[in-house]
Amino acid sequence: MLQRNLGVLFLNKKVSFFSAIVIFNNALTALYKYNTYFCTIKYYRGIFMKLYFSAILLVLLALSSCKDTSDIKDRYAYIGGEIINPTTNYVVLFKTEAIIDTIKLDNRNRFLYKVNNLEEGLYSFRHGYEYQMILLEPKDSVLFRLNTLDFDESLVFTGKGAKKNNYLINEFLENEIEEKYIFKLCQLTPTIYQNRIDSLRSLKVKSFKSFKSRHKVSPLFEKIALANIDYDYYSSKEIYPFVHYGKDKVAILKSLPEDFYNYRKDINYNDDLSIHYYKYNKFLRYTFSNLSLIEHGIHSNDEHFNRYSLCYNLDRLKLIDSLVTNTSIKDELLYELTINYISKNKNIENNNVVLKSYLNKTKSKKGKKELTSFTNALNNLKIGSNFPDIKLINYENVEFDINSIIKSPTAISFWSHTFHKHFKDSHKKLKELEKKYPEVVFITINIDDYGLEKPKKSLKKYRFSSKNEYTFKNPKEASRALAIYPMTKVMIVDQNKKIVNNNTNIFSIKFEKQLLDLINR
Known part of the structure; x- marks a missing residue:
């Protein structure tokens, strides 16, 4: 047959x-x-x-x-694959911000899709809240297999066009490891640091040339691969003043060799090719944060640099607005830097000032709506206010009002299948904290909209207890009301259901002191 x-x-x-x-x-x-x-x-x-x-x-x-x-x-390409432990029954394919199609998985969690009238370049596919980039060129036939429990690490491509995509994903994973090493190197003197990262860049270029000698590569792939190397290198330069232990960041900038930032004169802040590529976006965030230090230093009287200074963050938004003309790049940068500031700042008045600056500069209607809603929610969660009424469901499918179970000092944390490493690391940390601080109740809430069975299965797989574990009855409404960003966010509430801290982190060196202060109130 x-x-x-x-x-x-x-x-x-x-x-x-x-x-x-x-x-x-x-x-x-x-x-x-x-x-x-x-x-x-x-x-x-x-x-x-x-x-x-x-x-x-x-x-x-x-x-x-x-x-x-x-x-x-015809210009076309095929993309297909298998999703292990799927979180939804479909995959979404994007080109820049435009959705090409929503592709349903079959009963074996596989799919196959033909991209007609292919515009060669970087695409992205999303499954659940996870996404990854893929390079598609005419006549490519790329299949992949991935496990959602280890999304990037499990991703492997096969077929025509697979070698270049495996090269890019491996380079991405290696860079995640390298970043930690770079942070350590940042404590070296500027000249030694520059020599070290120059050597790292040379090794990457040599590795790419070796790949190129063994495989036929297209001009587009070569441009992207070399841009990756360059943007990693540039990012390493831009983070140096921030990661270096010195508190006087302006003084650190003045101590750098004259040629330290020579590459800036050739930078395109409106690169259409890299517009939605994470390395380019990361580099731009670092660059504008760094460039703003100079402007901030001119009119700041602060003895030490404070990255949550209102003045500094307004300078940063102003600089982006003046240098970036590409609307998509500008809107994304403005959004990311604004939500990062507002989510970690405790001053409501300053939050409103930064929000106003953002609204005056962005063209994104979606961004305006989301950040206005986020800021308003945070303002309602100010220290000393009552914790909002949120409906929870435990893993016996019993519904609770969260305030009905807050009867003692309580730390409320969140997790999602999208951030799998955080899920595992945070639950291990919570185990330690529960033993160390029995006076505190640690409530953990899954924010996904998958029902009870999937998070219950995940907890069981890693042998985490379901005690004090819940899901939201209405995940979207609850996440919006509690302004859950970033995922590491933890809220501390006292026995009277009053908010003591609306955004802390269990991995912070300050967290245990915050718990002791809560216990001793």
């Missing part, structure tokens, strides 16, 4: 791509059922899955090389 269907698939060129896949899938399904009749399913499932994806790739590559003139004219 398999042989007969493959013969139809390859010999009859009038068979459409999707018809071919259906034929092929049916044949493989039949083979799978045949095998399971005689063999142990558990043993053969892994082998069969490899056969399935390898065969799909053969079909994709065969069809890609077909001499049909209509295929030659």
Whole structure:
């Protein structure tokens, strides 16, 4: 049966791509059922899955090389894959901010999609709250397999166009590790630091040249790969004054070698190619934070730099507005830096001033609405105010008003499947804190809108207790009312249900002192 269907698939060129896949899938399904009749399913499932994806790739590559003139004219690419532990039943494909399509997963959590009239470049796919970039060029046939419990680390591409995407994802993961090393290097003197990061950049360039010598690369891929190396290098330069232990940041800037920021004269602050690429955006955030130090130093009388200074943050928004002309880049930068300031600042008046500055500069209607709502919610959560009435559901499916269970000093933290590492790390930390501070009740709330079973399964998998664990009855409304950003946010409430701290962090060196102050009130 398999042989007969493959013969139809390859010999009859009038068979459409999707018809071919259906034929092929049916044949493989039949083979799978045949095998399971005689063999142990558990043993053969892994082998069969490899056969399935390898065969799909053969079909994709065969069809890609077909001499049909209509295929030659059309610019297209295929993208497909399998999602393990899916959080939704679909994948969303984007080009910049525009949604290309919402693609449903089949009953095996797989999908296959043809991008017609392909505009080559960086795309992104989103599943749940997680997303990742993918480079698509004409005639690519890229499949991937990922596990949502370890999203980036589990992502592997296969097929035509896979090598360049595996290169990019591996480079992304390596850079996450390198960042910690860079932070340590920042304590070195400027000249030694510059020599070290110059060496790191040289190694990356050498690695890319080695990749290029072994694989044929397109001009577009080469441009992106080299831009990655450059933006990592530039970001390392821009963070130096902030991470260096000295408190007088202006003095640190003056101590740098004259050529330290020479690359700035060639920077394009409105790069359409990199507009939605995380490394470019990260670099821009660091750059504008750094450039604003100079302006801030001119009219600041602060003895030590305070990154939450109202003056400094207004200077930063003003500088972005003056240098960035690309509306999308400007709106994203303004939004990220504004919400970061407002979420961590305790002064309501200053928050309102920064919000007003943001609203006057951005063109994003969505951003204006979201940040206005976020700021208003934070203002309602000021220290000393009553904790809002929020409905919770425990893992026995019993509904509670959160204030009915706050009867002693309480720390309220949040988690999401989107931030899997935070989920594991925070629960381990909470275990330690519960033993150390029995006077405090630690309430933990899953903010996802997946129902009870998925978070319950996650807790069980890692052997975390479901005691004092809840989900929101209305996740979107509750998350908005509690202004949950960033995910590390923890709220401290006293026995009288009064807010003591509306945004702290269990990993902060100050957190345990805050708990002791609460206990001793």
